Amino acid sequence: MEKKIERFINIVQDYLSNNATLKLQRLLNKIHTADVADVISHLEAEEGQKILNMLKPEVTAEVLNEVDSALAKELVQAMSPVRLSKMLDTMPPDDAADILQYLPEEDHLKVLAEMTEEEAEEVEELIQYDKDTAGGIMTTEFVSFHEDITVAGALEHLRKNIDAEASYYIYTTDKEDHLRGVVTLKELIKAGPDKKLKTVMISDIISVKPDSDQEYVANLVAKYDLLAIPVTDTSNRLLGIITVDDIIDVIREEATEDAYKSVGTTEDELLTKSSFNVAKIRLPWLITTLLGGLICVLVVSRFKFVLEQVIALAFFMPIIAAMGGNIGIQSSTIVVRGLATGIIDTKKIWKMLFREVRIGAIMGLACGTVVGTVGALWQRQLVLGLVLFVSMFMAIIVAAAIGAIIPLVFNKFNIDPAIATGPFVTTANDITGMLIYFSLALGLMKYLV
Amino acid sequence: MEKKIERFINIVQDYLSNNATLKLQRLLNKIHTADVADVISHLEAEEGQKILNMLKPEVTAEVLNEVDSALAKELVQAMSPVRLSKMLDTMPPDDAADILQYLPEEDHLKVLAEMTEEEAEEVEELIQYDKDTAGGIMTTEFVSFHEDITVAGALEHLRKNIDAEASYYIYTTDKEDHLRGVVTLKELIKAGPDKKLKTVMISDIISVKPDSDQEYVANLVAKYDLLAIPVTDTSNRLLGIITVDDIIDVIREEATEDAYKSVGTTEDELLTKSSFNVAKIRLPWLITTLLGGLICVLVVSRFKFVLEQVIALAFFMPIIAAMGGNIGIQSSTIVVRGLATGIIDTKKIWKMLFREVRIGAIMGLACGTVVGTVGALWQRQLVLGLVLFVSMFMAIIVAAAIGAIIPLVFNKFNIDPAIATGPFVTTANDITGMLIYFSLALGLMKYLV
Numbered sequence: 052m053e054k055k056i057e058r059f060i061n062i063v064q065d066y067l068s069n070n071a072t073l074k075l076q077r078l079l080n081k082i083h084t085a086d087v088a089d090v091i092s093h094l095e096a097e098e099g100q101k102i103l104n105m106l107k108p109e110v111t112a113e114v115l116n117e118v119d120s121a122l123a124k125e126l127v128q129a130m131s132p133v134r135l136s137k138m139l140d141t142m143p144p145d146d147a148a149d150i151l152q153y154l155p156e157e158d159h160l161k162v163l164a165e166m167t168e169e170e171a172e173e174v175e176e177l178i179q180y181d182k183d184t185a186g187g188i189m190t191t192e193f194v195s196f197h198e199d200i201t202v203a204g205a206l207e208h209l210r211k212n213i214d215a216e217a218s219y220y221i222y223t224t225d226k227e228d229h230l231r232g233v234v235t236l237k238e239l240i241k242a243g244p245d246k247k248l249k250t251v252m253i254s255d256i257i258s259v260k261p262d263s264d265q266e267y268v269a270n271l272v273a274k275y276d277l278l279a280i281p282v283t284d285t286s287n288r289l290l291g292i293i294t295v296d297d298i299i300d301v302i303r304e305e306a307t308e309d310a311y312k313s314v315g316t317t318e319d320e321l322l323t324k325s326s327f328n329v330a331k332i333r334l335p336w337l338i339t340t341l342l343g344g345l346i347c348v349l350v351v352s353r354f355k356f357v358l359e360q361v362i363a364l365a366f367f368m369p370i371i372a373a374m375g376g377n378i379g380i381q382s383s384t385i386v387v388r389g390l391a392t393g394i395i396d397t398k399k400i401w402k403m404l405f406r407e408v409r410i411g412a413i414m415g416l417a418c419g420t421v422v423g424t425v426g427a428l429w430q431r432q433l434v435l436g437l438v439l440f441v442s443m444f445m446a447i448i449v450a451a452a453i454g455a456i457i458p459l460v461f462n463k464f465n466i467d468p469a470i471a472t473g474p475f476v477t478t479a480n481d482i483t484g485m486l487i488y489f490s491l492a493l494g495l496m497k498y499l500v
Numbered sequence: 501m502e503k504k505i506e507r508f509i510n511i512v513q514d515y516l517s518n519n520a521t522l523k524l525q526r527l528l529n530k531i532h533t534a535d536v537a538d539v540i541s542h543l544e545a546e547e548g549q550k551i552l553n554m555l556k557p558e559v560t561a562e563v564l565n566e567v568d569s570a571l572a573k574e575l576v577q578a579m580s581p582v583r584l585s586k587m588l589d590t591m592p593p594d595d596a597a598d599i600l601q602y603l604p605e606e607d608h609l610k611v612l613a614e615m616t617e618e619e620a621e622e623v624e625e626l627i628q629y630d631k632d633t634a635g636g637i638m639t640t641e642f643v644s645f646h647e648d649i650t651v652a653g654a655l656e657h658l659r660k661n662i663d664a665e666a667s668y669y670i671y672t673t674d675k676e677d678h679l680r681g682v683v684t685l686k687e688l689i690k691a692g693p694d695k696k697l698k699t700v701m702i703s704d705i706i707s708v709k710p711d712s713d714q715e716y717v718a719n720l721v722a723k724y725d726l727l728a729i730p731v732t733d734t735s736n737r738l739l740g741i742i743t744v745d746d747i748i749d750v751i752r753e754e755a756t757e758d759a760y761k762s763v764g765t766t767e768d769e770l771l772t773k774s775s776f777n778v779a780k781i782r783l784p785w786l787i788t789t790l791l792g793g794l795i796c797v798l799v800v801s802r803f804k805f806v807l808e809q810v811i812a813l814a815f816f817m818p819i820i821a822a823m824g825g826n827i828g829i830q831s832s833t834i835v836v837r838g839l840a841t842g843i844i845d846t847k848k849i850w851k852m853l854f855r856e857v858r859i860g861a862i863m864g865l866a867c868g869t870v871v872g873t874v875g876a877l878w879q880r881q882l883v884l885g886l887v888l889f890v891s892m893f894m895a896i897i898v899a900a901a902i903g904a905i906i907p908l909v910f911n912k913f914n915i916d917p918a919i920a921t922g923p924f925v926t927t928a929n930d931i932t933g934m935l936i937y938f939s940l941a942l943g944l945m946k947y948l949v
Contacts, residue, residue: 083704085723117723119841210690218686219668219727236685237667241659255532273752274534274566276745278668278727295744296725302748303722306755307837314830321838326855330862333830340826341867344819345874352815365814366801369930370793372818376825377789377923381763381782388756389770392568406775413779418790425794474826477926481818 056089063090067098076105084110088117091126100129108134109141116146121321124153132158136165144170145190145291148177177291185268186261188301189282189291196248198223198231203244205234220279222289223248230281230289232256258283261290268293269301309391313473315340336470343478347372347485354489360500363430364492367422367439368485374418374443375450375484376477382407382454383476387468390458404455411451412444419444434498442491446484453479505538512539516547525554533559537566540575549578557583558590565595570770573602581607585614593619594639594740597626626740634717635710637750638731638740645697647672647680652693654683669728671738672697679730679738681705707732710739717742718750758840762922764789785919792927796821796934803938809949812879813941816871816888817934823867823892824899824933825926831856831903832925836917839907853904860900861893868893883947891940895933902928 059082066075079087079102087106091099091114103111103126115123115138127135127150135154139147139162151159151174159178163171173191180186196205205221221239223232232252234242242251258281259268272280272295279292304318311317315336320329351358351368358365386403389395395403419440427436454476458468492499508531515524528536528551536555540548540563552560552575564572564587576584576599588596588611600608600623608627612620622640629635645654654670670688672681681701683691691700707730708717721729721744728741753767760766764785769778800807800817807814835852838844844852868889876885903925907917941948 083724085725089723206689209686236689237658240655240685240689273745273748274538275532276534278744295727295748296722299722299744299748299751302751302755303841306751306758307841309755310759310833310837314826314833316830316834320834326858327862329855329859330866333859334863334866337823337826337830337863337867338870341819341823341870344822345871347818347822348815348874351818352812355811355815358814359811362804362808363801365807365817366797366804368814368817369796369800369821369934370790372821373793373796373825373923373927373930374786374790376822376926377763377786380922381765381786384759384763385765385769388759392752392756406778409775410778410782413776414783414786417779417783418786421787421790422794473829474822477825478822481822485818 053089056086056093059086059090060093063094063102064098067101072105075102079105079110084113085117088114092118092122096125100126103130108138112138112142112146112150115150116142119321120153123150124322127153132161133165136162139174140166140170143190143192144173144177145188145192145297147174148187149182151178152182180261183265184261185259185263185265185282185293186290188265188268188297189261189293190297191291193222193279193281193289193292194218194220195222195224195289198225198249198252199247201244202239202242202246202248202251205239205248206244209236209239220292221248222281222292223252224289228288230256230258230283230287233281256281258287259293260285265301266305269298269305272298273302309387309467309469312467312469313387315470315473340474340478343482347478347481350482350485351489354493357489357493357496360496361435361492363426363432363435364438364489367426368488370422371439371443371446371484371488372481374422375446375480378411378414378447379450379454379476379480380473382411382451383458383468386455386458390462390468400459404452404459407451407455408448411448414451415444415447418447432499434495438488438492438495438499442484442488445487445491446480449483449487450476450480453483502538505535505542508535508539509542512543512551513547516550521554524551528554528559533562534566537563541567541571545574549575552579557587561587561591561595561599564599565591568770569602572599573771576602581610582614585611588623589615589619592639592641593622593626594637594641594746596623597636598631600627601631629710632714633710634708634712634714634731634742635739637714637717637746638710638742639746640740642671642728642730642738642741643667643669644671644673644738647674647698647701648696650693651688651691651695651697651700654688654697655693658685658688669726669741670697671730671741672701673738677737679705679707679732679736682730705730707736708742709734714750715754718747718754721747722751758836758916758918761916761918762836764919764922789923789927792931796927796930799931799934800938803942806938806941806945809945810884810941812875812881812884813887813938816875817937819871820888820892820895820933820937821930823871824895824929827860827863827896828899828903828925828929829922831860831900832907832917835904835907839911839917849908853901853908856900856904857897860897863900864893864896867896881948883944887937887941887944887948891933891937894940895929895936898932898936899925899929902932 062078063075091102106114115126139150151162163175209218219236221234221236222230223234225231232254233256234248234252238251257271257275261282268280279294281289282291282293284290308318316333320332323329386395422443423436423440426439427433457476461468511527512524540551552563555563564575588599600611612624658667668685670683670685671679672683674680681703682705683697683701687700706720706724710731717729728743730738731740731742732738757767765782769781772778835844871892872885872889875888876882906925910917
């Protein structure tokens with residue numbers, strides 16, 4: 052935590068406990084809304100609520116926008132519809148739509164009814180879009196001019212009413228609102244005042260559709276180093292823009308989402324209060340790995356005879372399974388990140404697979420040697436050492452291959468490969484590891500007993 | 501892959517195989533540099549090299565900036581020092597410094613000597629900074645004016661020489677170059693032309709030091725929705741700025757870094773050609789988990805007597821270990837992401853821990869019931885079912901707790917918690933799982949045989 056925030060928290064808590072409301076309000080007015088959000092995140096729920104109630108509607112709005120969504124949901128649900136609609140009126144419509152979505156759908160109308168008509172309409176329009184799409188993150192507050200107006204005219208307009216959140220890109224349209232080009236504010240200042248916008252604009256413009264996936268949009272913005280990207284409908288009419296600050300949120304969100312997905316849960320669980328409901332989110336996937344585990348149990352039970360003869364084989368079961376799992380997760384993580392960042396493409400699949408197998412072979416040799424030697428010396432049985440060495444070596448190579456193949460196959464079939472970096476791969480490798488280990492032991496049985 | 505890129509690749513490969521150099525050059529001049537980079541990433545190394553040689557130095561520079569670092573390194577190392585220095589001269593100094601770092605240090609001087617003096621000096625200055633710090637990602641191309649000049653004066657200057665990469669924020673300084681404030685280009689346009697900058701600037705400015713960690717910088721930019729952030733020395737002199745497009749790269753990089761770290765490797769491995777060297781990067785951590793695995797082996801061997809009596813216990817070892825590992829990884833992932841995004845702070849540690857344990861208890865009940873029932877029915881032994889149920893339940897609760905605690909402890913001691921989301925936690929839970937399972941079996945021994 053920043054030192055500054057820590058200091059603020061202490062002062063705020065001090066004021067709160069002394070009911071020094073005036074002092075508190077004066078302090079809150081002075082500090083950056085992002086910092087107020089930070090302070091509220093570190094307070095107890097009721098304290099945060101109290102602070103929020105002291106703020107002006109427009110400041111409340113900004114603060115809610117900055118706190119994490121679990122907390123925002125909680126705070127919004129505790130607000131009265133009247134206060135909420137007053138606040139939403141002051142917000143950019145995209146943010147207002149996001150906030151409104153923290154309420155159950157049946158309450159939307161109640162709040163919208165209290166808002167000014169124009170704002171309510173814009174919010175209603177935005178709220179239909181899925182929140183993971185371009186439509187869900189775009190704002191309808193942007194600057195656009197007809198392509199025929201002059202540079203001087205545009206600048207004059209801007210001087211008078213430049214409120215739009217992002218006005219570094221000025222979009223140009225034709226009579227029917229079709230997107231025609233973009234002029235950066237920088238270029239506008241440099242351009243001759245009498246020139247028409249259409250002579251200075253860039254017309255080779257990158258845009259997205261409202262139903263474009265937000266990750267795709269983020270990749271475009273990152274690739275072309277944009278500060279904003281326009282959203283157009285199927286007939287190329289300008290609907291809104293997405294600004295780079297929202298893109299940053301998307302990129303962070305997607306990274307978190309991938310991490311969550313890899314262990315079979317979703318970010319929703321942070322919005323979920325009851326442990327029972329969180330368990331419900333995590334269980335389906337856990338039960339799947341449990342079924343995989345039962346297959347593994349079945350495999351081992353087939354070798355009961357071998358185990359009965361050489362009980363020491365049981366000791367080493369966990370390490371064979373674990374190392375296979377570890378190497379599998381390494382491979383799958385490399386491949387999944389490679390796919391996410393675009394380093395790996397479909398043409399390089401075989402190259403990637405062989406790379407992982409080669410690396411696996413080297414690591415298998417190293418780990419096999421350690422375990423084989425320990426096993427042979429400790430149990431004073433050379434053949435056991437050999438079984439351990441060979442099966443560790445083989446299990447690791449197979450694990451490396453499986454770890455690389457599963458995400459590539461998932462990707463091929465348009466399943467998010469992120470779910471393959473976790474226990475999914477581990478479970479697969481548990482089974483193959485046990486099969487290799489006990490098959491080998493069975494083969495060398497007569498030298499083992 | 502975008503359809504557009506696929507089409508470009510086909511055309512480029514066609515032109516290349518027909519040696520249609522002129523046509524190819526005409527095409528390359530027409531398409532966006534980010535797209536050229538994309539195309540090169542999908543070609544074979546020599547093809548990419550050929551394309552790169554056809555481009556003008558300034559375009560080459562932009563392309564190198566857009567391809568992933570493994571490829572950029574390869575391409576840069578294949579360029580002649582003269583061509584390289586010509587190219588670096590056209591680049592913003594921060595990008596030039598990044599490119600130069602793909603060469604071994606002993607070759608830096610050779611290239612710098614061929615560059616124009618002014619540019620070489622700036623690059624030399626930037627290259628000293630660690631690449632993961634603010635200094636390593638800042639550019640020295642920024643717009644700053646003395647705080648006493650007028651709005652009209654500033655605009656006039658901008659009109660004439662607005663080349664700087666990012667000119668949406670105009671920084672103001674005093675006589676000694678101390679950072680005093682910032683004016684956005686938007687505000688500059690709106691402000692009265694005769695006003696002095698110091699009367700329109702925001703003086704409560706957020707800045708970082710050159711040795712600030714890039715992740716910290718990214719968090720500030722994300723929190724305050726900035727388009728750029730200034731870097732100042734200890735006496736508050738303006739050294740450079742970091743632009744939002746570079747921040748986006750940092751955020752993506754850090755997400756990848758965390759994913760890699762969690763499986764005991766680093767992004768460096770993508771820059772490493774030989775499988776042997778990649779194995780060397782991954783092995784230290786793998787050997788650590790191998791030692792953990794050997795402890796697990798030792799634990800199981802202590803229960804040899806129990807295993808000999810009830811061989812069916814061996815069948816279920818992998819599933820007890822695996823489920824503990826899976827739940828541990830769920831908890832640790834939730835906690836690690838929470839710490840990275842700032843949702844969890846040090847004051848909420850206990851809350852988080854109890855949350856995971858509660859969720860673990862519910863999931864333990866579910867998984868324990870399944871395994872216990874299967875075990876009891878399949879092996880026709882009620883007590884085995886009981887052992888499986890209780891030990892699965894307990895192993896999962898302990899795993900949930902360990903998964904939450906390890907990253908919190910790491911964080912406390914300033915070790916990156918990301919390394920705790922992978923096999924580290926799994927190994928710990930393998931050991932505790934086996935201990936619980938066999939201790940319980942030992943306790944109920946007389947009912948089992």
